[in-house]
Amino acid sequence: MKLILGDNQFFGINHNDLQKGLQSKTKFGDEVKIEEFIKKSIDLGLDGFMINSNDLGYKLISNYSPMNKEEIHYSIPYPHKYASMVNENGMLSLLKFFISKTSILLLLRTLPKFVITQNVKHLMPLTVNLEIPKSLTKGSTVYLQNIVTDLILGLKRFDLLETFSKEIRRKGYKPGLITLNPLILDSYIKKSKVLNKEDVTICFNINQSGFNVFPNKESVNEFAVSTHKYKLMGMSIFSSGGGDIEKSTKFIKSLKLNYAVFGSSKLVNIQSNINSLSN
Template sequence: MSTIDQIVFGDNQFFGINHMSQDKAQQLAERFHDLDAIFSVYDAAIDAGLRAVMLNSNSRAAEICDRFRSNPSRYAGLSWYPSIPYPHKYANWVAEKGIVGTLNDVLFQKGRLSGIGKLAQGGLALMSMDIVRMMKMLVDAEMQMFDGLNIKVVFLQNIVTDLLLGLDTADIFREYCEHVRRKYGAMPGLITQNMPYLRNKLMEWGISGVVICSSINKIGYLMSPGVEAYKQALAENDPEAFPMMAMSTLASGAVPPKEAYDFVNSLNIQSVVFGASSRPHIEETIRLIK
């Protein structure tokens, strides 16, 4: 099993995401409306030594990937951690076109699935409601924008992970993990807001070699059932079976950086993903994590 990067650069700051402040979110969205502004921050992160990127498959991800691919001498050494699917994108499509219309567009959109065989496969999946087959096709549709990049982990977004977890769907998790390993030569990853429960279920189902990414911070922000349960699960965890990645370490700014990373660094965590919008913040965060 490959080793995940100790520090991964995230993307929430580029897309107006701040769970604590709508004003801050709006300011970020306006600032990073231009692709050059986004890449000025990516370049600062790379200059600071970062070599790993997590990117949600949102509406702007394709053009971001295109820019990375267009300059291989600058960006060829990066490891990629795609996070799929981007839920807001699908929510908007479902509201506009309905579930069937959305699935039809995603599965049959030009350039995503081509050839009579794949069209027939997609039609069969829709008609028979073969969930496993449809899941694989949706994953492949989302992953097409990352084609040609060095994929290390493919993460399933928490809104999907936790829904499937609540439905107790062991087979879907198993098939997802195998598909990612076989099709992309990457490690499967799962983002969750309940790491202790997800880890317990994966062990119960005999699924391992999965990167688990979850909010980990000292105030319990987006951590269910709470900080103590997380600390216990992390203390017991075998990182060979479930490498752990921490996100939301600053709890959207509620925890000062030094406090936040003193806490994270005291735990059995293999990786941290963080977002930042300035060179000083990037450099400070790297120093505190290391």
């Protein structure tokens, strides 16, 4: 099981303690401090890191210099930045952003298809192009954020997940999907020739306490110990700091996970978790 550094501490996200989240965000105020912390964490023994495509994450990946072939796991899109853009300056600002960040060739390749068919899958190359810095190391895993993955599952537009995966592969990366509904997603993947492959990674909540594990702890546990062609990544493995560390570690080690992702704002905690999960 490979161990990956999560990014919640960088952006002030703490589901159990909002005050701690704000303090953590203040500590990591820019991409330079984030990169320094990532590299120190990898020196301790982590296999890579995961980060989303918000402004800081995008800047980090745009300037990141890999050290020892560490794995990069990058999640897109970051919906809040587009929502803020529209709220602050209107829809026209969003249109201007799309045009300024997209080549004429790509616009000509995608927009006519969308206009003719009204099928949003033809906009997927635009989204991928906007969200992924050209400097992202080839072979990295690029994930669709759970808010988008689960919306697509709810709409039963499974073809969009396949289109996303094809576009990610076309650009030289490995596809990943983050979800809060791993069982529903799994039932579809089993029927898909595009997604049921070794290069796909599914990321989902799983922990000993059942914190934010959907639809329930028991069924997700069974899912996590069964055999899959694609890879499994467990997140929220320490119940966002609300679970017993020793019990949480023992539980995670009992599963058939390819990856476990966790975050902390303290290197001493990261070293402790590496030691516990590796032994």
